[in-house]
Amino acid sequence: xxxxxxxxCSERRGAEFMGEVIQIRPAVPADMEAVGRLYTDSWQRTYRxxxxxxxxxEMTAEASTxxxxxxxxxxxxxMFVLERNGAVAGFAACRPLPERENSxxxxxxxxAPEAQGGGWGRKxxxxxxxxxxxxxxRELTVYVVQGNHRAERLYRRLGARELYSFHDWDDALSWAxxxxxxxxxxxxxxxxxxxxxxxx
Numbered sequence: 001x002x003x004x005x006x007x008x009c010s011e012r013r014g015a016e017f018m019g020e021v022i023q024i025r026p027a028v029p030a031d032m033e034a035v036g037r038l039y040t041d042s043w044q045r046t047y048r049x050x051x052x053x054x055x056x057x058e059m060t061a062e063a064s065t066x067x068x069x070x071x072x073x074x075x076x077x078x079m080f081v082l083e084r085n086g087a088v089a090g091f092a093a094c095r096p097l098p099e100r101e102n103s104x105x106x107x108x109x110x111x112a113p114e115a116q117g118g119g120w121g122r123k124x125x126x127x128x129x130x131x132x133x134x135x136x137x138r139e140l141t142v143y144v145v146q147g148n149h150r151a152e153r154l155y156r157r158l159g160a161r162e163l164y165s166f167h168d169w170d171d172a173l174s175w176a177x178x179x180x181x182x183x184x185x186x187x188x189x190x191x192x193x194x195x196x197x198x199x200x
Contacts, residue, residue: 025080125188
């Protein structure tokens, strides 16, 4: 396996994993074009049948690049990318959640198909938990569209508790889930547990 310490953002060193160099690091503006492509492809695959086809078909990588470039420019937000052999293969985005006291939001989490199966989604979640705890938040919330069973199973298996159901901005019925033990989530970054289900 790989040296778990090498995946820490503060170290910014690549980890040797099955002959590949993989690291998780803070996102930079130069990553946004790749993030936009990954986000668009992931949404169009994951949410087909859960969200209207027209909405998904109208998504473009260019619009997604603009969305995440603007997101990264906001100082209160954070993004982390999974870099695999020099290319972006996943990312997590997080921000404050004013609607809930002392809560941050895991706003987006995507891992490219070719990088799935190595536990990288969990490690991206760990980075988000570290970011939230270091900024004084006591909880990390995530929204998941009902029917996205793979993501929901992963979050619940990692200890997220159900808060409520609601209709998201696109009128999709969704769950709000939350983790309260942020330190336990951070430990996922240091673990080499067998890989389970990944985020698409």
